[in-house]
Structure formats: structure tokens, C-alpha cells
Amino acid sequence: MRNQEVADILYQIADILEIQGEIQWKFLAYRRAARTIENLSENIADVLGKQKLPGVGKAIEEKVGELISTGKLEYFEKIKKAIPPIVIEMTEIEGIGPKTAKLIYDAIKIKSIKDLEKAARSHRIQRIKGIGPKMEKAILKGLSNLKKPKRHLLGVILPIANEIYNELKQVKEVKQISLAGSIRRRRETIRDIDILVTSDKPEKVMQFFTTLDLVKKVVVKGPTKSTVNVRSDIQVDLRVVEDESYGAALQYFTGSKEHNVPLRTMVAQMGYKLNEYGVFLKETDEKVAGKTEDEIYKLFGMVWIPPELREDRGEIEAAQANSLPNLVELTDIRGDLHIHSNYSDGKSSIEDMVETAKKRGYKYIAITDHVGSVKIAGALDETTLQNQISHIRELDQQEKEIRIFAGAEVNINLDGSLDLSEDTLDQLDIVICSLHSKLRMSRKEITNRIINALSNEYLTILGHPTGRLLNKRQPSDIDLIAIFEVAKEHGKILEINAYPSRLDLNDVNSRTANQHGVLLAIDTDAHSSGQLRFMDLGVSVARRGWLERNDILNTLPLEALCKKLRIK
DNA sequence: GCCGTTTTCGGCCCGACTGTTTTCAGTCG
Ligand SMILES: Nc1nc2c(ncn2[C@H]2C[C@H](O)[C@@H](COP(=O)(O)OP(=O)(O)OP(=O)(O)O)O2)c(=O)[nH]1
Ligand SMILES: [Mg+2]
Ligand SMILES: [Mg+2]
Ligand SMILES: [Zn+2]
Numbered sequence: 001m002r003n004q005e006v007a008d009i010l011y012q013i014a015d016i017l018e019i020q021g022e023i024q025w026k027f028l029a030y031r032r033a034a035r036t037i038e039n040l041s042e043n044i045a046d047v048l049g050k051q052k053l054p055g056v057g058k059a060i061e062e063k064v065g066e067l068i069s070t071g072k073l074e075y076f077e078k079i080k081k082a083i084p085p086i087v088i089e090m091t092e093i094e095g096i097g098p099k100t101a102k103l104i105y106d107a108i109k110i111k112s113i114k115d116l117e118k119a120a121r122s123h124r125i126q127r128i129k130g131i132g133p134k135m136e137k138a139i140l141k142g143l144s145n146l147k148k149p150k151r152h153l154l155g156v157i158l159p160i161a162n163e164i165y166n167e168l169k170q171v172k173e174v175k176q177i178s179l180a181g182s183i184r185r186r187r188e189t190i191r192d193i194d195i196l197v198t199s200d201k202p203e204k205v206m207q208f209f210t211t212l213d214l215v216k217k218v219v220v221k222g223p224t225k226s227t228v229n230v231r232s233d234i235q236v237d238l239r240v241v242e243d244e245s246y247g248a249a250l251q252y253f254t255g256s257k258e259h260n261v262p263l264r265t266m267v268a269q270m271g272y273k274l275n276e277y278g279v280f281l282k283e284t285d286e287k288v289a290g291k292t293e294d295e296i297y298k299l300f301g302m303v304w305i306p307p308e309l310r311e312d313r314g315e316i317e318a319a320q321a322n323s324l325p326n327l328v329e330l331t332d333i334r335g336d337l338h339i340h341s342n343y344s345d346g347k348s349s350i351e352d353m354v355e356t357a358k359k360r361g362y363k364y365i366a367i368t369d370h371v372g373s374v375k376i377a378g379a380l381d382e383t384t385l386q387n388q389i390s391h392i393r394e395l396d397q398q399e400k401e402i403r404i405f406a407g408a409e410v411n412i413n414l415d416g417s418l419d420l421s422e423d424t425l426d427q428l429d430i431v432i433c434s435l436h437s438k439l440r441m442s443r444k445e446i447t448n449r450i451i452n453a454l455s456n457e458y459l460t461i462l463g464h465p466t467g468r469l470l471n472k473r474q475p476s477d478i479d480l481i482a483i484f485e486v487a488k489e490h491g492k493i494l495e496i497n498a499y500p501s502r503l504d505l506n507d508v509n510s511r512t513a514n515q516h517g518v519l520l521a522i523d524t525d526a527h528s529s530g531q532l533r534f535m536d537l538g539v540s541v542a543r544r545g546w547l548e549r550n551d552i553l554n555t556l557p558l559e560a561l562c563k564k565l566r567i568k
Numbered sequence: 569g570c571c572g573t574t575t576t577c578g579g580c581c582c583g584a585c586t587g588t589t590t591t592c593a594g595t596c597g
Binding site for chain 2: 023024025026027028029030032033054055056057058059060091094095096097098099100130131132134135181192194220221222223224225226227237239252253255257260261262263264265267268269273274275276277
């Protein structure tokens with residue numbers, strides 16, 4: 001059983017317990033354990049009971065053990081009978097939580113969405129004690145977008161967020177402003193746009209915000225906090241505080257929640273209180289900090305923590321020990337080694353790519369079009385690739401500022417061999433190898449397939465290693481630890497593919513790869529010159545994976561890179 | 569249900585906004 005499947009069952013148990021009115025510590029414990037398991041690079045079956053897993057104690061360990069050995073959990077089968085799925089789904093509607101869902105279920109025993117819709121239309125919901133017409137209306141409206149995907153790609157949300165940010169920045173009552181929440185932490189997917197503003201006239205700012213042209217609906221509006229929906233139901237949260245509280249509010253609103261809770265717990269143990277307005281002495285309520293994030297973290301013996309690390313993954317302890325990594329930055333990147341041109345399915349010519357790369361200050365790029373017998377993405381045949389290689393060598397001769405490598409993205413065959421002749425492979429500088437077929441092989445088979453590929457002397461970089469597509473396709477079921485070990489053994493590079501829907505390896509797996517001594521390359525997989533800008537997203541993944549400049553292949557200067565990859 | 573340089577039992581972050589409230593619980597951030 002896969003980690004995500006185990007985690008999903010624990011999340012469902014938590015939801016059921018919450019609706020049943022169980023004390024919050026119990027269902028929160030299930031969520032904590034689920035989060036640990038879904039963020040594991042190792043397969044849960046390989047580490048359960050052998051390694052300390054935060055939030056997994058005796059009771060949950062036993063249940064997970066049963067789940068992975070039998071594929072079923074008696075306890076879960078039993079409790080889920082009490083609550084039909086629709087009751088849990090209902091809580092996805094804005095304003096409906098576990099208590100309301102339970103209230104409705106107890107009053108009228110709905111079993112499906114249809115039941116719920118009928119009850120709402122015939123006004124049987126608003127007659128339930130404790131519920132009124134507003135709730136009933138919210139349910140009717142909310143039912144239609146129940147099953148829609150709720151998280152957006154960072155790459156899609158960022159431009160919209162910046163647009164709103166820039167509009168608010170113009171307002172004269174706005175003093176300081178920052179994007180916050182998961183956007184500031186650069187999570188791979190984003191549920192909503194969180195913005196923090198400081199001002200002496202919060203009402204003015206809120207009035208402006210809630211009447212922006214792109215606002216479709218005002219969900220909540222208060223003097224310090226408002227929520228609106230824009231465009232196709234993207235939620236935007238605005239928080240307004242006084243200038244004196246900017247640091248505290250930014251710390252709060254950047255999160256994550258999982259970071260804030262243990263931080264506040266620690267602060268409380270030291271005799272203080274931390275909220276979005278500042279740090280206060282518990283005894284006297286005297287304010288002692290809050291203007292900047294830096295002074296808050298310092299006050300409690302920490303160095304400032306980069307937002308990308310604020311996920312409760314050991315950053316608080318590391319900040320106390322002053323052992324946070326010196327994170328890689330976009331400006332450290334010297335080149336891009338995975339690029340498609342109009343020889344295959346790319347939109348831009350090699351020449352255009354070179355020009356844009358030079359503007360970005362790169363010292364090298366590799367053109368890596370698809371090649372091979374599997375006819376995907378306008379794959380080149382070998383003869384065309386040969387022509388392309390000559391073309392690239394010619395261009396490279398003329399270029400002084402930038403080195404252009406000849407490369408290809410080669411399919412990994414079912415047995416792990418490469419779908420290109422040795423003769424041609426031998427002429428390439430950069431060989432990206434990736435899976436493009438049969439991504440659903442068994443864990444054992446696909447792991448061996450990749451290990452075989454990694455053992456091939458011609459492979460330079462393993463491209464988008466897990467094959468996941470955000471909101472579309474689960475990662476392949478791979479023993480990543482085994483992959484990392486083999487990559488390390490053969491000195492192979494693993495990719496952080498920066499394409500917005502891939503971001504593969506992801507943050508936690510990049511971190512684990514690095515801990516196993518594997519070098520990573522951040523590649524955009526650009527299909528047009530404009531897409532070279534995706535590098536920013538890849539760097540964010542690396543930063544969230546605690547990676548430093550030296551952990552990334554393409555921060556190397558040209559000469560060092562050539563030496564490392566034995567390119568003449 | 570989990571966890572421990574105060575603890576093996578007693579805590580577990582802290583605050584804003586709304587609807588249906590007659591004094592605040594529920595939901596959300
Ligand atoms: N202290 C504290 N802070 C919270 C809590 N819930 C949310 N926050 C803070 C931290 C979050 O990063 C921030 C924004 O909340 P969001 O619900 O928008 O979450 P976030 O942006 O982190 O992720 P998402 O929107 O799901 O992509 O508010 C909470 O329960 N306690
Ligand atoms: Mg958010
Ligand atoms: Mg939010
Ligand atoms: Zn590609």
C-alpha cells in the first residue's frame with residue numbers, strides 16, 4: 001500500500017472522528033500522523049516500527065501496520081459505516097463545518113448529494129434548529145462545485161497574485177504590503193492568495209479591496225480581515241494591521257499553520273505570547289516585539305527562517321542551533337540543461353532559446369529534444385537528431401558568451417535500456433533519460449527499470465523522476481531510496497523539473513536525495529523561450545528541500561560543469 | 569492520540585468574523 005493511500009485513510013478517520021464529536025486532540029493526532037506519512041520519501045512499510053515517525057505512536061502504528069500487511073483496517077471499516085461520505089464532503093462548503101454537518105445528518109438522514117439537494121430545495125434544512133436560511137442557501141450554492149480541484153498551480157497563481165498585489169500597493173492608505181501564506185512559502189500548489197497590508201485606515205483599505213473590479217463575491221468583510229473570490233473562484237484573503245505589527249502579522253500570515261503552532265507553543269513555554277500583533281509578556285501583556293520577523297525569531301534564540309522552510313520539518317530546531325542551510329538562489333543558476341526546441345514539440349528555435357538564455361545571464365544551455373521510436377511530443381528520428389547536433393555545433397562555434405550543449409531527452413525502455421543507438425548517445429553532451437510509457441508498472445519492476453537506466457554510462461540526468469503531474473497524475477510507485485543509492489553510486493544527477501505542473505522531484509524528495517549524497521539539476525523543460533522563466537519555480541522547490549548552491553549541478557561555472565560531466 | 573532538558577499524566581496556539589445568537593458557538597485564518 002502506498003504512503004498516500006495510508007495517509008488518506010488516516011485523514012478520513014480524522015474527519016469521521018471530528019464529525020462524531022470526538023475530542024479534538026484525538027482527530028488532530030490522526031491528521032498529524034497522516035501528514036508525516038504523506039511527506040515520507042521512504043515507503044511506509046520499510047520504516048514503520050524501525051524509525052521514529054513524528055506523530056505516529058503506539059495506537060496509530062498498530063493501525064498502519066494492519067493496513068499495510070492486510071490492505072484493510074477493521075477499525076476504519078467499522079467507524080465509516082456511521083457517517084456517509086456526503087456528510088464529510090459537506091464540510092468542504094464554505095461556512096459548513098463538522099458541527100453543522102452532524103446537525104444536518106442527525107436531523108434528516110441524508111445519504112447522498114441528491115438527498116441533500118432535495119432537502120435544501122424543499123427548505124427542510126433551514127427548519128433545523130440552529131440553522132437558518134443563509135446556511136441553506138450556502139449549501140445549495142456550494143453543492144455544484146463540491147468535486148472541483150481545490151488547489152491551483154503556483155505558476156498559475158503567482159501572476160494573478162502579483163496583479164492584485166500591485167493594485168493594492170497603489171492605494172495611498174497602504175503602508176507596507178507583502179504576499180503571505182503558501183505563496184510566500186512557494187508551495188507547489190496554492191489554495192488561496194494571502195496578502196498582508198499595514199495601514200492606519202483599515203476600513204478604507206478593505207473598502208477598496210472588496211470593490212476591486214475582479215472581485216466576484218465578498219465572502220467575509222471586517223476591519224482587519226476580509227475574504228473575496230475573484231475570477232473563476234480563486235479566493236483572496238487580506239489581512240490589515242498597524243505598521244507596528246508588520247513583523248508579527250507577516251510571521252503569522254506566512255505560516256504555515258504547522259510551523260506556527262509549535263512556534264507559539266515554544267514561545268508560551270518561555271513565558272510569552274505570540275499572535276499576529278506582536279510578542280507579549282504573559283504576566284503583564286506588555287508588548288516586547290513585533291515590528292519585524294527577524295526580531296521575533298531572534299528574541300527566542302533563533303535566526304530568521306526563510307519562508308520556504310516554515311513547514312515544521314525541523315526548521316525551528318535548526319534555527320535555534322543556527323544550522324539552517326544557506327539556501328540556493330535564482331542568481332546562483334548558471335544554465336539550463338533541459339530545453340525543447342522547434343525541432344520537436346517546442347515553440348522556439350534554438351537561436352531564440354540561446355538569446356533568451358543569454359539575457360538571463362546563463363553561461364550554458366542544453367537543447368534536449370525528444371528522440372526515439374516512441375512517437376511522443378514530436379520526437380526526432382536519429383537522422384534529424386544528427387542534423388540538429390551539427391546545427392548546434394555550428395552555432396556554438398559562433399557563440400562567445402554561452403556554451404550550447406547538444407543533448408536529447410531519451411526514453412527509458414521497459415527493460416531500462418535507452419531508446420537510442422550507442423553511436424548517437426556517444427555524440428551527445430547531455431543525455432536526459434525519462435520514463436514516458438508504462439508509468440504504472442509495479443513498484444519492483446519500475447524501480448529496477450530506473451536502476452538499469454541509472455547504470456547506463458550514457459545517462460547524465462534522470463528527468464522528472466516520479467512522473468507525477470499536479471492535480472492530474474499520481475507519481476509512479478518507485479522505491480526512491482533505492483534510486484538515490486544507485487544514483488549516488490554511479491554519480492548520476494537527478495532532476496528537479498521546474499515545469500509548473502511537474503515540479504519533480506518535489507521538495508521533500510529533493511531533500512532526501514541530497515541527504516543520500518545525490519547531486520540535483522534544476523531544469524525548466526522549457527517548450528518556448530518564455531518558459532525559461534520557470535527556473536524560478538525549480539529553485540523554490542530546491543529551497544523548500546533545504547538545498548544549498550553546492551547541491552545543484554547547474555550552479556557550477558561552465559568549466560567545472562564540463563569537468564564534472566566529462567564533456568570536452 | 570501523542571509526547572517529554574519542567575512532565576509518563578496533563579497539557580495540546582491564538583484570534584477574527586458571522587449567523588442566529590439572547591450571550592456565543594462554529595468556522596476559518
Ligand atoms: N497560528 C495559526 N495560524 C494559522 C492557522 N490557520 C492559518 N494560519 C496562518 C498560517 C497560514 O499560512 C496563513 C494563511 O492560511 P491559509 O489557510 O491560506 O493557508 P496557507 O496559505 O498556508 O496554505 P493554502 O492556502 O492552503 O495554500 O494563516 C491557525 O490555525 N493558527
Ligand atoms: Mg493560503
Ligand atoms: Mg488564506
Ligand atoms: Zn522534456
